[in-house]
Amino acid sequence: MPNVVEHAAGARQFVTDEPRTDWHDQTLWFVRQKRDRMAHSLPEWETLRQWASQIKDHALANLSQYLERLEAQVEANGIQVHWAANAEEHNRIVEQIVRQSGGPGGVRVVKSKSMLTEECHLNDYLIRNGILVVDTDLGERIVQLRQEAPSHIVLPAIHLKKTDVSQTFARHLGTDPTNSDPQYLTEAARQHLREEFLGATVAITGVNFAVAETGTLVVCTNEGNADLGVHLADVHIACMGIEKVIPRQEHLGVFLRLLARSATGQPITTYSSHFVRPRPLSNGKRQAMHLILVDNGRSTQLGRPDFRNSLKCIRCGACFNTCPVYRRSGGHSYHNAVAGPIGSILAPNLDMKKNADLPFASTLCGSCANVCPVKIDIDKQLWLWRQELTRQGMAPVSKTLAMRLMSTVLSSPVLYGWSGKIGRRLMRLFPGLVSNRFNPWYRGREMPQPPQQSFGEWYRQQPKKHE
Amino acid sequence: MNSRERILSTVRQNQPISVALPLVTPPDPVAPLSDTFCKGVERIGGQVIRVQDPGRITAYVREAFGPEMDWVSAVDGLAGTRQLDQNLHRGHTLATVELAICAGHFGVAENGAIWVTDDSLPHRALPFLCQHLGLVVAESALVATMHDAYRLLDGRTFDYGVFIAGPSKTADIEQSLVIGAHGPRSLTVFLLADSL
Ligand code: SF4
Numbered sequence: 001m002p003n004v005v006e007h008a009a010g011a012r013q014f015v016t017d018e019p020r021t022d023w024h025d026q027t028l029w030f031v032r033q034k035r036d037r038m039a040h041s042l043p044e045w046e047t048l049r050q051w052a053s054q055i056k057d058h059a060l061a062n063l064s065q066y067l068e069r070l071e072a073q074v075e076a077n078g079i080q081v082h083w084a085a086n087a088e089e090h091n092r093i094v095e096q097i098v099r100q101s102g103g104p105g106g107v108r109v110v111k112s113k114s115m116l117t118e119e120c121h122l123n124d125y126l127i128r129n130g131i132l133v134v135d136t137d138l139g140e141r142i143v144q145l146r147q148e149a150p151s152h153i154v155l156p157a158i159h160l161k162k163t164d165v166s167q168t169f170a171r172h173l174g175t176d177p178t179n180s181d182p183q184y185l186t187e188a189a190r191q192h193l194r195e196e197f198l199g200a201t202v203a204i205t206g207v208n209f210a211v212a213e214t215g216t217l218v219v220c221t222n223e224g225n226a227d228l229g230v231h232l233a234d235v236h237i238a239c240m241g242i243e244k245v246i247p248r249q250e251h252l253g254v255f256l257r258l259l260a261r262s263a264t265g266q267p268i269t270t271y272s273s274h275f276v277r278p279r280p281l282s283n284g285k286r287q288a289m290h291l292i293l294v295d296n297g298r299s300t301q302l303g304r305p306d307f308r309n310s311l312k313c314i315r316c317g318a319c320f321n322t323c324p325v326y327r328r329s330g331g332h333s334y335h336n337a338v339a340g341p342i343g344s345i346l347a348p349n350l351d352m353k354k355n356a357d358l359p360f361a362s363t364l365c366g367s368c369a370n371v372c373p374v375k376i377d378i379d380k381q382l383w384l385w386r387q388e389l390t391r392q393g394m395a396p397v398s399k400t401l402a403m404r405l406m407s408t409v410l411s412s413p414v415l416y417g418w419s420g421k422i423g424r425r426l427m428r429l430f431p432g433l434v435s436n437r438f439n440p441w442y443r444g445r446e447m448p449q450p451p452q453q454s455f456g457e458w459y460r461q462q463p464k465k466h467e
Numbered sequence: 468m469n470s471r472e473r474i475l476s477t478v479r480q481n482q483p484i485s486v487a488l489p490l491v492t493p494p495d496p497v498a499p500l501s502d503t504f505c506k507g508v509e510r511i512g513g514q515v516i517r518v519q520d521p522g523r524i525t526a527y528v529r530e531a532f533g534p535e536m537d538w539v540s541a542v543d544g545l546a547g548t549r550q551l552d553q554n555l556h557r558g559h560t561l562a563t564v565e566l567a568i569c570a571g572h573f574g575v576a577e578n579g580a581i582w583v584t585d586d587s588l589p590h591r592a593l594p595f596l597c598q599h600l601g602l603v604v605a606e607s608a609l610v611a612t613m614h615d616a617y618r619l620l621d622g623r624t625f626d627y628g629v630f631i632a633g634p635s636k637t638a639d640i641e642q643s644l645v646i647g648a649h650g651p652r653s654l655t656v657f658l659l660a661d662s663l
Pocket of ligand 1: 312314317320342371372374
């Protein structure tokens with residue numbers, strides 16, 4: 001596995017700073033609680049989730065028709081449509097549009113948050129090709145200046161403390177390194193990014209929802225950075241995965257009620273912007289606007305009945321905030337643009353070998369499925385991926401060796417009874433045998449006191465009442 | 468085959484059997500809409516000023532922001548201290564606007580959001596670039612939920628529209644809420660009383 005640190009190793013590194021791990025854990029749990037308060041304040045919450053799930057099921061089942069409808073509608077609205085089979089093609093298309101737009105002053109690109117462009121590693125690509133791109137979401141700008149990846153799809157800099165941000169801004173924006181007040185740091189970023197907005201020629205955004213019926217592209221932010229970029233630049237490039245299309249405008253009512261409540265516990269994001277036709281310019285012309293429809297493995301995932309549900313995801317991040325593994329291992333340990341429980345289902349579809357460890361980075365507690373606003377059976381899919389990966393011989397070796405031994409033992413009643421007895425005795429005599437740091441399985445667990453007898457032995461000694 | 472055809476044909480091949488769309492029905496409103504709306508706006512960091520007619524807004528601005536305040540209006544029948552070009556083609560000049568007051572079509576009680584479209588703005592950037600934003604909305608133009616909002620929008624065409632809910636904000640640094648991220652640092656909603 002070149003250049004990829006397995007999840008367990010990444011997690012081990014993350015937990016070395018204990019106070020920081022606790023802070024990360026508690027902060028995300030606090031966001032989860034805010035989400036709960038919002039959910040509980042709406043009596044129709046479960047109905048909303050049911051609707052959202054059904055709308056997405058329907059949209060995926062008719063995806064080709066809705067994509068064609070969207071394309072026709074968007075083009076009729078004066079927006080140019082491009083199709084990209086994979087990340088490379090997407091990046092090439094963006095590069096071409098940016099180059100064509102180059103005025104005498106050169107190009108300057110601003111980008112608001114888009115997990116798709118993270119998935120495609122667009123920034124790296126553009127910068128390698130000599131095009132400067134500035135992320136304008138505050139959290140994303142922070143991690144960009146630090147040359148890191150976002151660690152959470154909604155809260156990109158949640159792995160950092162304000163003192164880290166203060167150091168970063170002092171180096172890059174010239175702020176006072178002894179001042180780590182969030183208000184002060186945000187103000188500095190505001191001044192810095194205003195310059196970028198006013199100087200940008202191209203604005204790139206993601207798309208939260210695209211309405212097939214009307215061609216409306218909806219982008220949600222709290223900071224207003226998507227709008228500031230788009231309304232000032234000459235060119236707007238909107239990038240979306242093909243699964244983002246929904247049938248009708250009225251369905252936005254369902255999704256916008258769920259999205260921010262699930263994500264951060266807000267009733268709605270500050271801005272829910274609806275782009276239909278490009279901005280008018282002088283002499284009857286309009287701003288150049290492009291929509292790139294990206295597949296990058298989605299059509300393949302659609303063909304896997306066990307995993308197609310993952311395409312319903314609206315990227316709210318609720319499954320991250322609730323996940324006991326994510327909260328204590330940090331987003332970077334997932335070595336994928338989308339981390340957390342949903343990322344662990346999406347990643348093996350993109351590259352099974354490289355991401356074979358991710359479906360194992362879960363306790364299968366099912367909390368993710370309980371909070372998911374579109375009712376994705378995340379835990380079940382993680383479990384199914386484990387089986388698939390094991391069948392394909394790609395499961396992490398530490399898991400498969402033990403499992404092979406286990407299946408031999410479990411399939412023989414004699415071996416099972418005997419091994420349990422030996423095990424209990426050994427654990428009592430040598431508690432350090434299991435509970436030691438050389439046992440990778442123990443590292444994530446606390447061992448209970450082994451009982452004197454097994455359930456089987458105990459049961460045989462009980463007086464038989466019903467005979 | 469180009470990418471478009473390849474994507475569409477794979478999707479066509481892989482998409483499962485269709486299921487019906489649900490019938491989406493808005494819930495019945497519980498409290499009086501204007502109470503819920505005002506609480507909603509305050510909860511997201513905005514403030515509501517009830518006014519009898521747009522003329523009162525000028526006096527309020529002078530009181531709240533001081534007589535020196537340089538402000539622009541994009542509301543019919545309300546004049547700011549600075550005139551804006553009717554057809555601004557570049558929004559960049561708006562970067563110096565301290566306070567802009569714009570017209571909202573309707574408000575949503577459940578979340579305090581207000582629907583604004585570009586046909587009532589001199590430029591799409593105005594409500595984002597100004598340092599402070601005011602939105603005028605009529606009390607008679609409140610709906611209960613987002614479902615009702617989209618019912619209103621059904622069949623209406625617009626080139627660009629946005630639900631604005633409060634001033635711009637971020638919590639990207641240690642989850643501490645900071646009002647005034649890139650957009651307005653404050654939002655004042657002028658709720659126009661129903662004319663009797
Ligand atoms: S899987 Fe569900 S909970 Fe997780 S990000 Fe997607 S929509 Fe949100």
